[in-house]
Amino acid sequence: MKEKDKDIAATNRLLEVIRGKRDFESLPVDSEPPQREEAKPERSPIHEKKTRDSFGLLSKKTLGLDIGSHSVKCVQLERRGAGAYRLLSVGAREIAPEGIDLEEDPKKMTVSAIKKAIEGINLKKTAIITAIGGVSTAIRQIELPFMTERELASAIKWEARNYIPFDINDVELDYQIINTSKVSNKLDIILVSVIKDFVRYHIELLREIPVEPQIIDVNPLALVNAVMFNEEIERDEFVVLMDIGDKNTTLSIYGEECQYFVRNIMISGNDFTDDIMRGNGLSYPDAERFKKGEDSVGLIETIKPSLDNLVREVRRSLTFYENQTKIKGFSTIILTGGSALLRGLDGYLSTELGLPVEIFNPFRKINVEQTSLLAPFGNDLSKLALAVGLAIRGE
Ligand SMILES: Nc1ncnc2c1ncn2[C@@H]1O[C@H](COP(=O)(O)OP(=O)(O)OP(=O)(O)O)[C@@H](O)[C@H]1O
């Protein structure tokens, strides 16, 4: 294997656990991740397989590490039996609190934010799970004629060409069979593609810390995991998830009996800030403060240009989905991400899209003995959804 390919081998772990089909502890597992004070290992532990028993002993602890474009968030959990988790630590750090300085190297700034976010967290015997998302990823649920897993493994690259928006040679591919029916002669598959350069960049960032991820997931699937774990979604229900971050809004549609759908919409928190800077003549830090303010007058009105674009794109996606699947009647919109907290946004989306909207609490079913861990976040917990989704991977 070429050095480059070795680096991206980690993505072959994508999708090993979705919808709780496989148990985290049944995965082939790597050695204990290096601790920060240790020198970088010559050979990546990713390639040193250990048995599940050793994993069971080594890592009941997981760290979900969400490297966003605006902030780094991490959540460390301890697994206490099936579906039971205890919160051990939380960290979050903005990458450029005063705005992007073009003189600064974005990679260095991100590395520094990761270091600060995990500062003080004991990573010993902790499996680290990160994710990649946004425009570098594409996820599709596709239907193929029935074939054996072996046949599928060799056919997938060829089939994938028809479904992914990237050049097949530029991506790391993975897939998960979610349904097979010999009778109807069909296979339902979730196909994931991630641009190789982004995977490499992501791993490089982590090597600078240094941490070695056990699994690299994709954002939308980890978000679905977080929601499924914490919410009771009826079998016949299907929900719209909107992760509204800073650069990107990830829209997913999820339900037990419906086709999984994901779309990245490039309208998000930074566009709201831009509207405020332009509309109110404010600097970036002042506009950010205004956006987060408890009683900022005319906030929704000020960001309406971007909000309307966002609503239009969401509507288009929902209509497209309904036309494609002939399914009607989404039950609810669940908001995650830092921008979910924008005052009045939930009500606005609910009115415009005609659906109930709720802001997600990713800790609803997690045992939080030390409430002081979450105290600094107040009610602003929805931005930790992805980090939790990564840390509970396997449920
Ligand atoms: N209380 C708040 N009210 C309004 N906006 C907020 C609030 N708190 C955070 N934000 C905004 O949320 C965004 C950051 O959210 P988040 O941390 O989810 O983004 P990210 O994961 O770093 O970005 P992305 O997912 O787009 O890569 C920023 O635009 C920030 O200004």
Ligand SMILES: [Mg+2]
């Ligand atoms: Mg994000």
